[in-house]
Amino acid sequence: MKPSVGILGAGSMGEIVARGLVRAGWASEDLTLAARRPERAREAEFRTGINTVLDAAQAAQGKRVVVIAVKPRDVPVLLTQIADVVTADQVIVSLAAGITLALYEEALPGIPIVRSMPNTPAAVDEGMTAYCGGTHADEPAMSDAAAVLGAVGETIRLSEDLLDAVTAVSxxxxxxxxxxxxxxxxxxxxxxxxxxxxxxxxxxxxxxxxxxxxxxxxxxxxxxxxxxxxxxxxxxxxxxxxxxxxxxxxxxxxxxxxxxxxxxxxxxxxxxxx
Ligand SMILES: NC(=O)c1ccc[n+]([C@@H]2O[C@H](COP(=O)([O-])OP(=O)(O)OC[C@H]3O[C@@H](n4cnc5c(N)ncnc54)[C@H](OP(=O)(O)O)[C@@H]3O)[C@@H](O)[C@H]2O)c1
The missing domain is CATH 1.10.3730.10 (ProC C-terminal domain-like)
Known part of the structure; x- marks a missing residue:
């Protein structure tokens, strides 16, 4: 069964993932996007066909997988917005360059986290994404994260210390x-x-x-x-x-x-x- 997904940040990568999930057969009822500006929300909803809300907590609540697709500098504020609604039976999948598993785990204690580094050929389902899991990410969480990341291309599981090299290569x-x-x-x-x-x-x-x-x-x-x-x-x-x-x-x-x-x-x- 395909996990439900909330995508927080309806910019380039958020839209690429959203469109990829739809192409891969996700039902649009199982997907929600979050933007922070009404114009962006309207554009994203028009282009993806996915319900796009202006409240990150609403998009994250109850979703099995929550994708963090905002710029790294916007991650701290976003995490304060969702901290009260995310639970240990969800998995946070971060696309944000440079934000470590340890930082997420400090901000969201006990929550399964997966950190990843995708690339833009994901727009044509030919992406290459490396990912690694935090302390609370058990195998089902890793597998649901991999299913979402794998909707737009290939995935490889690597240790976190290799992600700078991954960033430089893929x-x-x-x-x-x-x-x-x-x-x-x-x-x-x-x-x-x-x-x-x-x-x-x-x-x-x-x-x-x-x-x-x-x-x-x-x-x-x-x-x-x-x-x-x-x-x-x-x-x-x-x-x-x-x-x-x-x-x-x-x-x-x-x-x-x-x-x-x-x-x-x-x-x-x-x-x-x-
Ligand atoms: N692009 C790439 O090649 C690439 C590759 C690998 C990883 N990444 C990672 O992917 C992430 C997103 O990058 P991007 O290129 O897609 O950036 P982007 O186009 O700027 O998209 C980010 C979007 O998030 C929105 N946003 C920010 N804070 C928000 C909040 N609290 N609630 C809802 N929406 C919010 C922004 O709104 P505004 O429109 O108002 O700014 C923007 O539309 C980054 O962390 C980056 O490191 C990108």
Missing amino acids: GTGPAYVFLLAEAMTEAAIREGLPHHAAERLVHQTLRGSGMLLAGSEKSAFRLRGEVTSPGGTTAAAMHVLEEGGFRALMEDAIQAATHRSHELGEAATERFRS
Whole structure:
């Protein structure tokens, strides 16, 4: 049976999850969204078909799963709004970057908490979400949280100390791919391809390569080897990328994002406690 879900925060991620749950077969009567402004509530209700209220406590009350989809800075106020209505037979699923399980457990003693890091391909049911459970999150709670997060893509259960790295890899990852798409498209145009053709070639190449990689038993290294013949075109391109430090740059980028995620988490903790 699908757990009932209250989604607190009807912004980008809240709407992505809401729409994903509807696509995955959740009945709209089992879903409630909460916004804080009437215009946002009207827009969200129009776009998702889900009852959207202006009272987070009302959206959370009695729901098996309560998804926290507000910005990290808005989490403390939200928790004060729902603290009196949430109970130990519910599970709070946080999407908020940097807000730790310990902070939730301080604010909501005894309540099962699941912390997660999704990404935006969830909008097309191809998300990647890592999640971890708090002290009171038993297996049924973890499983209901995973069902909700899994409605918009793949899920992986990891320990909380890895979430900064997850943020840098899959949370931020779509931006690396979009940058690659921009750079490839610009280069294609410089080689004389019309703009629309360049975009189609690049977008479908990224989609096809991603699907091939995800659906194949072979490693990225092996798949790359299969399109690289000695002295060929791929070998010429790979040489330029390797010589130009592509790998080192990617390593630095992911390290910088991991570090920044850690810093933002510390700042969120300080704000939360102040
Ligand atoms: N976007 C991403 O790529 C991504 C990826 C992974 C995780 N996340 C996490 O997802 C969370 C949401 O991010 P987002 O990009 O969806 O932000 P967003 O578009 O700003 O949406 C947050 C929404 O929550 C509403 N809100 C704030 N406080 C509220 C309250 N007390 N009651 C009801 N609604 C309230 C905001 O209202 P207003 O419209 O009035 O501001 C806003 O519409 C963040 O914590 C972020 O860390 C996002």
